[in-house]
Amino acid sequence: MVSDPSAYLLGELDPAEAAAFERALESDATLRAEVERLRPVVTRLERLPAEAWEASEPPALSLPADAGEGSAAERVAAARRPRRLILRPLVAVACAVVLLAAGIGLGIWLDRNPSPSEQLALQPVGDVDPSASGKVSLASDGVNVRVSGLKPTGSGEFYELWLLGADKRLVGLGSFRVNDKGAATLTLPLPVDPKAFTYFDLSLEPADGDPGHSGVSVLRGPSAA
Amino acid sequence: MHDGSSGKMGRALASRDRAERRLAKRLARRDPEALRELYALHGRATFGFLVRVLGERSAAEDVQQQVFLEAWQRGERFDLQRGGLLTWLLQIARSRAIDQLRRRVPEPRDPAVAVALADRADESQLDELLEHWRMAGELARLPDEEADLLRRRFYLSQSQTEIAAATGLPLGTVKSRMVSGLRRLREALEGEW
Numbered sequence: 001m002v003s004d005p006s007a008y009l010l011g012e013l014d015p016a017e018a019a020a021f022e023r024a025l026e027s028d029a030t031l032r033a034e035v036e037r038l039r040p041v042v043t044r045l046e047r048l049p050a051e052a053w054e055a056s057e058p059p060a061l062s063l064p065a066d067a068g069e070g071s072a073a074e075r076v077a078a079a080r081r082p083r084r085l086i087l088r089p090l091v092a093v094a095c096a097v098v099l100l101a102a103g104i105g106l107g108i109w110l111d112r113n114p115s116p117s118e119q120l121a122l123q124p125v126g127d128v129d130p131s132a133s134g135k136v137s138l139a140s141d142g143v144n145v146r147v148s149g150l151k152p153t154g155s156g157e158f159y160e161l162w163l164l165g166a167d168k169r170l171v172g173l174g175s176f177r178v179n180d181k182g183a184a185t186l187t188l189p190l191p192v193d194p195k196a197f198t199y200f201d202l203s204l205e206p207a208d209g210d211p212g213h214s215g216v217s218v219l220r221g222p223s224a225a
Numbered sequence: 226m227h228d229g230s231s232g233k234m235g236r237a238l239a240s241r242d243r244a245e246r247r248l249a250k251r252l253a254r255r256d257p258e259a260l261r262e263l264y265a266l267h268g269r270a271t272f273g274f275l276v277r278v279l280g281e282r283s284a285a286e287d288v289q290q291q292v293f294l295e296a297w298q299r300g301e302r303f304d305l306q307r308g309g310l311l312t313w314l315l316q317i318a319r320s321r322a323i324d325q326l327r328r329r330v331p332e333p334r335d336p337a338v339a340v341a342l343a344d345r346a347d348e349s350q351l352d353e354l355l356e357h358w359r360m361a362g363e364l365a366r367l368p369d370e371e372a373d374l375l376r377r378r379f380y381l382s383q384s385q386t387e388i389a390a391a392t393g394l395p396l397g398t399v400k401s402r403m404v405s406g407l408r409r410l411r412e413a414l415e416g417e418w
Contacts, residue, residue, distance in 0.1 A: 044360055048380075056269075062290050063260065067297060075391040126280070126281075208312045
């Protein structure tokens with residue numbers, strides 16, 4: 001189909017077919033114009049990032065007050081209004097015990113990590129569960145990592161911590177898996193100065209033998225306080 | 226042109242323009258249903274853009290509401306001569322996203338975009354993202370059978386022959402629908418190059 005420009009624009013013709021098409025282009029001004037009109041569209045589609053093809057569902061529209069429902073500002077405020085926590089007495093006692101234990105544990109942990117001010121928070125990236133979180137802190141023997149709320153690692157995948165520079169320079173620090181609650185605590189070696197980078201970045205990696213970043217970042221935070 | 230479909234497509238585009246003009250008029254008259262339709266048509270594109278720029282869904286959700294509130298309040302100022310509703314909404318989203326980035330304390334975002342924005346060094350990256358999401362918005366308005374073929378080709382990297390095998394369509398139909406989709410996109414984006 002010499003007059004069909006799609007295979008030519010998509011690079012799907014073999015050399016002989018492409019040569020024949022180009023000869024047709026020389027003699028057919030209409031075809032030439034068509035190819036030139038469509039070429040920028042093809043280029044833009046080729047450059048379209050994956051997320052533009054898999055756009056996430058937007059939130060429900062909050063109609064303004066004068067559109068018949070509560071105002072958008074009121075709805076946003078309502079969405080952000082903290083929920084009131086109501087505890088039954090026994091539950092309250094149990095919570096107190098848990099909080100006390102957590103406090104003691106935190107005290108012990110902080111005591112082992114004398115510079116809590118250097119703890120750096122990792123926050124969810126993109127559509128990752130907003131309850132996921134992480135903390136990293138620099139230690140003499142590496143970087144302490146604590147993550148929680150992540151998707152449990154299935155077979156054939158793992159998490160990897162990276163240092164990421166503003167120039168997209170990446171240094172992998174090490175990989176690990178999380179428990180069935182999505183949590184892990186570990187220390188990884190730190191062979192470079194994190195101040196020379198911009199972010200700690202945690203990615204989910206497939207066990208495909210590729211040592212590069214998968215492009216699936218789940219948590220990220222600054223690499224220096 | 227060669228397959229004689231451009232007249233049909235031109236009519237379809239003219240029809241779409243008329244529908245867009247009617248929707249804009251209803252928005253200017255402050256018809257709530259028009260705002261809902263606008264959101265259904267373009268909410269996904271603006272939200273995708275905002276999530277990508279702001280790097281977090283919760284912030285994007287807030288700004289998304291601001292964008293459509295502003296569209297509601299400024300509907301009478303929309304001028305179709307200066308671009309379509311999608312372009313207009315994305316421009317509002319761009320402005321509100323910049324406001325948000327400049328207002329908040331720096332926090333983790335995708336460095337490929339937000340680092341430069343935080344430094345106000347290069348808003349061209351933002352414009353490039355805007356173009357991506359304008360294209361995504363226009364793709365969403367294509368007839369399903371054309372959008373599906375383009376998605377297979379450009380997102381799933383299937384060849385036309387593979388698409389024909391996967392869909393059961395004759396190869397000639399795959400080619401003609403693909404060209405039709407490309408033409409439709411070209412027409413929709415005309416004047417924005």
